[in-house]
Amino acid sequence: MGYARFLVTKTASYVLALFASVSLLYVGIYPSLQKVIQGSANEAASDFQRTLIKDHSGMSLAQVTQAVATYKATYLNGFGFNQPFPIKFSLQIVNLFEFHLGSAYFLQAPNGSKQVLDIVVAYLPNTILLFTTGTLLVVAVGALLGLLAARSAGGMLDRSVPIIAVVHSSIPAFWIGFILIAYFAYSLNILPSGGISSVPPPAGLLPNFADLMAHMTLPLASFFIVNVGGFAYIVRSLVVSTMGEDFVTTARARGMTERRVLFKHVLRTASPSLATQSILAVAGSFGGALTTEVVFRWPGLGRLTFIAITQNDLPVIIGSTFVLTIILFLGLYIGELTYGFLDPRIKTGD
Amino acid sequence: METQSTDRSYLREFLKSKSGVVGVVMLVLLIATSLYVIIAIPQSEAYKWQNPAAWQGNPTSVPPAWVNYFGVDAPQTVDLSLNSWAGSSSSSSAAYSASVSFTWKHGVPPSNLLVVPNFSGNAYEVDVIWTKPDGNMVQIGLSSPVSGIGYDLTTASIRQGLVQYIQSQTHTLIESVGPAGELAALFNDDGPNILNSSVQQGTYIVTVQVVGNQALSLSNSKVTLLGDSYGTMGTDSEGRPIDLGVLAGLPWGLEIGVLSAVVGVVGGVFWGGLAGFFGGWRDKLLSWGMLVGIAIPSLAFIIAISYTFPLTLLTEALLIAVFSAPFFGIIARSVTLSIRSQTYVEADKAMGVSAARTFFTHFLPRLTPVTIAFTALSVSAGIIFGETLAFLGIEPANVITWGGILNDAISFDASVHGWWWWVLFPGIMIIVSSLPFVLVGFALDRVVAPRVSAK
Numbered sequence: 147m148g149y150a151r152f153l154v155t156k157t158a159s160y161v162l163a164l165f166a167s168v169s170l171l172y173v174g175i176y177p178s179l180q181k182v183i184q185g186s187a188n189e190a191a192s193d194f195q196r197t198l199i200k201d202h203s204g205m206s207l208a209q210v211t212q213a214v215a216t217y218k219a220t221y222l223n224g225f226g227f228n229q230p231f232p233i234k235f236s237l238q239i240v241n242l243f244e245f246h247l248g249s250a251y252f253l254q255a256p257n258g259s260k261q262v263l264d265i266v267v268a269y270l271p272n273t274i275l276l277f278t279t280g281t282l283l284v285v286a287v288g289a290l291l292g293l294l295a296a297r298s299a300g301g302m303l304d305r306s307v308p309i310i311a312v313v314h315s316s317i318p319a320f321w322i323g324f325i326l327i328a329y330f331a332y333s334l335n336i337l338p339s340g341g342i343s344s345v346p347p348p349a350g351l352l353p354n355f356a357d358l359m360a361h362m363t364l365p366l367a368s369f370f371i372v373n374v375g376g377f378a379y380i381v382r383s384l385v386v387s388t389m390g391e392d393f394v395t396t397a398r399a400r401g402m403t404e405r406r407v408l409f410k411h412v413l414r415t416a417s418p419s420l421a422t423q424s425i426l427a428v429a430g431s432f433g434g435a436l437t438t439e440v441v442f443r444w445p446g447l448g449r450l451t452f453i454a455i456t457q458n459d460l461p462v463i464i465g466s467t468f469v470l471t472i473i474l475f476l477g478l479y480i481g482e483l484t485y486g487f488l489d490p491r492i493k494t495g496d
Numbered sequence: 497m498e499t500q501s502t503d504r505s506y507l508r509e510f511l512k513s514k515s516g517v518v519g520v521v522m523l524v525l526l527i528a529t530s531l532y533v534i535i536a537i538p539q540s541e542a543y544k545w546q547n548p549a550a551w552q553g554n555p556t557s558v559p560p561a562w563v564n565y566f567g568v569d570a571p572q573t574v575d576l577s578l579n580s581w582a583g584s585s586s587s588s589s590a591a592y593s594a595s596v597s598f599t600w601k602h603g604v605p606p607s608n609l610l611v612v613p614n615f616s617g618n619a620y621e622v623d624v625i626w627t628k629p630d631g632n633m634v635q636i637g638l639s640s641p642v643s644g645i646g647y648d649l650t651t652a653s654i655r656q657g658l659v660q661y662i663q664s665q666t667h668t669l670i671e672s673v674g675p676a677g678e679l680a681a682l683f684n685d686d687g688p689n690i691l692n693s694s695v696q697q698g699t700y701i702v703t704v705q706v707v708g709n710q711a712l713s714l715s716n717s718k719v720t721l722l723g724d725s726y727g728t729m730g731t732d733s734e735g736r737p738i739d740l741g742v743l744a745g746l747p748w749g750l751e752i753g754v755l756s757a758v759v760g761v762v763g764g765v766f767w768g769g770l771a772g773f774f775g776g777w778r779d780k781l782l783s784w785g786m787l788v789g790i791a792i793p794s795l796a797f798i799i800a801i802s803y804t805f806p807l808t809l810l811t812e813a814l815l816i817a818v819f820s821a822p823f824f825g826i827i828a829r830s831v832t833l834s835i836r837s838q839t840y841v842e843a844d845k846a847m848g849v850s851a852a853r854t855f856f857t858h859f860l861p862r863l864t865p866v867t868i869a870f871t872a873l874s875v876s877a878g879i880i881f882g883e884t885l886a887f888l889g890i891e892p893a894n895v896i897t898w899g900g901i902l903n904d905a906i907s908f909d910a911s912v913h914g915w916w917w918w919v920l921f922p923g924i925m926i927i928v929s930s931l932p933f934v935l936v937g938f939a940l941d942r943v944v945a946p947r948v949s950a951k
Contacts, residue, residue: 315873328911422826426826429790433793436795440887455888463803471797478790
C-alpha cells in the first residue's frame with residue numbers, strides 16, 4: 147500500500163517536472179525554435195513539390211504551386227503558427243512530445259534520413275550504453291571505496307579518499323580523456339584512440355564484442371576516474387556520520403562484530419541517503435559523460451551535439467537537448483523508484 | 497561577542513588544515529597573476545587571437561623552447577634583418593640588393609622560412625639567393641610582391657624554385673614536395689640524395705634582390721628562420737603562443753567560476769533554506785522546483801539556449817548558477833531541517849517571534865558556514881563548467897578561454913600529431929585554477945560539518 151502511494155506521487159511529480167523543464171527549454175529557445183519549424187516546413191514543402199512533379203500527377207505548374215502552398219500552410223498550422231501564444235505553445239509542446247523534431251540543416255542519419263528524430267535515435271543507444279555502464283561502475287566501486295575508507299578511519303584508504311575527491315572536483319572529464327588517449331593509444335599503442343568499432347569491424351560475435359570493449363575502455367576509464375572520487379567521498383562522510391549515532395554504539399556494546407554493525411545497521415540506515423546521493427551524482431556527471439564522447443569520438447548524443455555545434459545545425463541541437471532531457475528524467479525516475487523499493491520506511495507507509 | 501569567538505575558532509581550526517593553507521596561498525598567487533594579466537594583456541589581444549594573420553611571424557605547432565634542455569635539438573626563431581641596401585636606379589628601372597649571413601649549428605632545419613620584403617613604391621620582383629656552406633646557390637623568386645607581407649614555404653613561386661633546385665640535384669622529375677622537402681633543399685647536403693641527407697652546418701649567406709621600375713625606398717625587410725620551439729609553452733597550428741593564451745584565459749576562468757558560484761550557492765541556500773524552514777506545501781513546491789533543476793541536462797540546455805541568447809560573461813554565469821543552485825538547495829534544506837527541531841526554534845515559536853526574524857536570526861547564521869564551504873567548492877565546478885562549454889565551442893565572443901584552446905587542439909588533431917604542449921598546459925591551468933578552491937572548500941567543509949550537526 148505504501149509503495150503504491152509512493153509510486154503515484156513520485157510519478158506525478160516527475161511527469162510535472164518533465165513538463166516544467168520542457169516548458170523552460172521551450173521558453174529559452176523560443177525564437178530559434180520558430181526558425182527551425184519554418185525551415186522544416188520549407189523542407190517538407192519542397193519534398194512535397196518534388197513528389198508531385200516526379201509523379202506526373204497531371205497537375206499544371208500553377209496547381210502544383212497552389213497545392214504546395216496549401217501543404218505548407220497546413221504544416222505550419224499544425225505548429226500553431228499565426229496563432230496566439232498559448233495555442234502556439236501547447237501545439238508546439240505537444241509536437242515536441244510526439245517527437246516531431248523537424249529536419250536537420252546539414253546532418254544526416256546513417257540511413258540517409260534528414261529527420262532530427264532519426265539522427266538522434268541513431269546516436270542515442272551509444273550514449274545509454276556508455277553512460278549506464280559508467281554510472282553503475284562508479285556507484286558500485288565508489289560505494290565500496292567509501293565504505294572501506296569509513297571502516298578504517300584514519301588509515302591509508304581513508305586519507306586517500308579526500309585526495310581522489312579533490313581530483314574529482316578539479317579535473318575536467320574531457321581533459322583526462324586527452325591524456326589517456328595520448329598515453330594508451332599513441333604512446334603505448336595498446337588501445338584504440340576513439341570511435342566505437344574498428345574499421346572494418348571484425349567478423350563474428352565474440353571478436354566484435356571484444357572490439358567494442360576495447361573501444362569502450364578508455365572512455366569508461368576517464369568517466370570513472372573523474373567521478374569515482376566524489377562519490378566515494380560522499381559515501382564515506384555519510385557512513386562516518388551514521389557511525390557516530392547512538393544505535394551504532396549500542397550495537398557495538400551488544401558485542402556485534404564490526405562487519406555486522408557496518409552492514410546490518412550502518413549501511414541499512416544510510417542507504418536511503420546514499421540512494422539520493424547516487425541520483426544527484428548521476429545527474430551531476432551527465433554533462434561530463436557527454437564531453438567524454440567528444441574526446442573519444444564516441445558516436446553518442448554528446449558527440450552529435452558537438453558536431454551540430456561546429457556545423458551550426460540548430461534543429462539537431464534542440465532535438466538532442468530534448469531527448470537528453472527525457473533520458474535523464476527517465477534515469478532519475480528509475481533510480482527514485484528503486485530507492486523507494488529499497489527504503490523500508492516507504493514500504494510500510496511511514 | 498559569542499559569535500566573534502566562534503568565528504575565531506573556525507579560523508584557528510581552518511589554519512590547522514595544511515591543504516587549506518596551501519589552497520589559500522595558491523589562491524593569492526592566482527589572484528595576483530590574474531590582476532597582472534588584466535593590466536598587462538590588453539583586450540585587443542583577444543581580437544588578435546582570432547586573427548590568423550597576426551601570428552604569421554611565429555613557428556606553427558612547435559614545442560616550448562625548454563625542450564632544448566632535455567636533449568631535443570629544437571632551434572629557436574632567428575630574425576635576419578636586411579639593412580645595408582646597395583643598388584642603383586634610373587628613370588625606368590631600379591635594382592637593389594642586400595646580404596645577411598648566419599651560422600647554423602643545428603642538426604635539424606628550422607620549421608619554416610619567412611621572407612618579408614618591405615619597400616615603398618612598386619617592385620616587380622624579389623629574388624632570394626640562398627648560398628649554402630658548400631657554396632651551392634638556391635634561387636627563389638617572388639613576382640609582384642606586396643610590401644610587408646610574409647612569404648613562406650607554402651608560397652607557390654617559392655615552392656617552384658625549390659622543386660627546380662631539388663631536380664637539379666637529383667636529376668629526376670619531382671611532382672610535388674612538402675615543407676620538409678623544401679627545407680631539405682635549403683639546408684641539406686647536396687647531391688642526388690638531397691631529400692634524405694643531413695643538414696649542412698656552417699655559414700649561410702642570404703642575398704635579397706628587389707627589382708622595380710622606379711626608385712624604391714627599402715627598410716626593415718627581413719628573412720626569418722622560424723624555429724622548432726617557441727616560448728615557455730610552444731605554439732598551436734596557427735602560430736599562436738600557448739603561454740599567452742593560458743595567461744589570458746585566467747581572469748575569465750576565475751570570473752566565471754566565482755560569479756556562478758556566489759550566485760548559485762546563495763540562491764540555492766535561500767531556495768533550500770526557505771523550503772526546509774517553511775515546511776508543508778511550500779516545502780513541497782520548492783523541493784519540486786529543485787527536482788526540475790536537477791533533472792535538466794544543464795550542459796545541453798545552456799548550449800541550446802546560447803543559440804537564442806548570445807552568451808556574455810554575466811549571462812553564462814547566471815545560467816550555470818541557475819542549474820547548480822538546486823544541488824546546494826538540497827543540502828541547505830537538510831541542514832535547515834536539522835535546525836528546525838532545535839529547542840531555541842521551538843522557544844521562538846512559543847514566544848511569538850515572527851517567522852522572518854527566526855529565519856534571519858537562527859537559520860541563516862547556521863547556514864552561513866556551509867554556504868562559504870560550498871561556495872569555495874562550487875567555484876571550481878563553475879570554472880570546469882565554463883571551460884567545458886568553451887571546449888564544446890560555446891563561449892562569449894572575443895574572450896580567450898582554455899576550453900577554447902583545447903577545442904582547437906581537438907579540431908586540429910593535436911593528440912594524433914603528438915603536439916602535447918597544446919593539450920597539456922591549458923588543461924593544467926584549468927586544474928591549477930580550480931584546485932585552490934577545492935582545497936579551501938574541503939578544509940572549510942571539515943571545519944564546518946561537525947559544528948552544524950553538534951549545534
